[in-house]
Amino acid sequence: MIRIARVIAATLALVAILVAAPRPAAAQSPEVTAPPKPRPADHKPHAPSTKPSAAPSGAAAPATPEPSPAAATTGTNAAEPDMAYGAFQRGYFLTAFALATHRVEDKGDIKAMTLLGELYAGGSGVPQNDAKAAEWYKLAADRGDRDAMFALAMFALEGRAGPRDREASAKWLAAAAKLGHPLAAYDLALLYIEGQLFPQDFKRAAALLHAAAQAGNPEAQYALGTFYKQGRGVPMDAAQAARLWGLAAIADNTDAEVEYAIALYNGAGVARNEAGAAALFRKAALKGNPVAQDRLARILADGRGAPKNPVEAAKWHLISKAAGETDLMLDDFVNSLDADTRAAGEKAAKPWLDALKRPKS
DSSP: OOOOOSGGGSOOOOOOOSOOOOOOOTTSOOOOOOOOOOOOTTOOOOOOTTOOTTSOTTOOOOSSOOOOTTOOBOSSOTTSBOHHHHHHHTTOHHHHHHHHHHHHHHHOOHHHHHHHHHHHHHTSSSOOOHHHHHHHHHHHHHTTOHHHHHHHHHHHHHTTTSSOOHHHHHHHHHHHHHTTOHHHHHHHHHHHHHTSSSOOOHHHHHHHHHHHHHTTOHHHHHHHHHHHHHTSSSOOOHHHHHHHHHHHHHTTOHHHHHHHHHHHHHTSSSOOOHHHHHHHHHHHHHTTOHHHHHHHHHHHHHTSSSOOOHHHHHHHHHHHHHTTOOOHHHHHHHHHSOHHHHHHHHHHHHHHHHHHHSOOO
């Protein structure tokens, strides 16, 4: 199966679309439900993740390249390995182009059409040409290839090979999602949540998120977990929410790490594990998440889940506060510290605070 270049980063500039849950009393770790992060529409696709760094772009492959274990079997013979895709995975783009062209001419191979679109879209082994890429994607999409449909959705969204067209993008997303494309299902779910191109429909959005989550998409797992927490489009189910956040957290989704840590700390839908929650909060805090930084500060101030450490508690509170997180209880805690402890916390926070002041590139 052709893996379209990392266009997951290129999607709809949507509004914040899930409602944040209210903050509970200070006795528990406050719950904050963040919306799925919409991916910026002007972000360009990255190079294919399968491209090996060792192989130079445009290099010729060995005479008989060994097919990739992940390569799709396409064409008229289902047992025939896709040598074109195998070459593509290894970065032998000239060979991939030649083999894909032969497969199209000899067999009318749909996946080879999509691969040719990918090569032109990325300028891999051939001059970059969005118009030719779109032509090849369209040929494959018209013949039922879901990866080509998703690529056309991203092209329409970004204005590649033509003006930006959200309606055309939505049409191709719907077609790809119907054929089981997980990223298309996730993006289409966001459209149903947004309620502009389609009537707002949380039940339909939840079904699409479920399809994407089942395929292992961590953004969909996180968003569907939020749906289960709120009872939006699905029955309210804290255990399902925690399970999905746990899966997304394993995939290093920071928002899911925070939500799963909150569930662990409070024993909501999962067995209470304050030490495990503290470890997850620390992981997300180190990645710059202000909610995690605030919760870690509370844990270090109270000594629940980790040993008390007033210096570290002050440090993380000051960092999260500078990033916009408000916590009056921690304000009082820091103000109650003796001058030396407070100064040590401020010193520890300074590198982070200086980094927050720097202009973002």
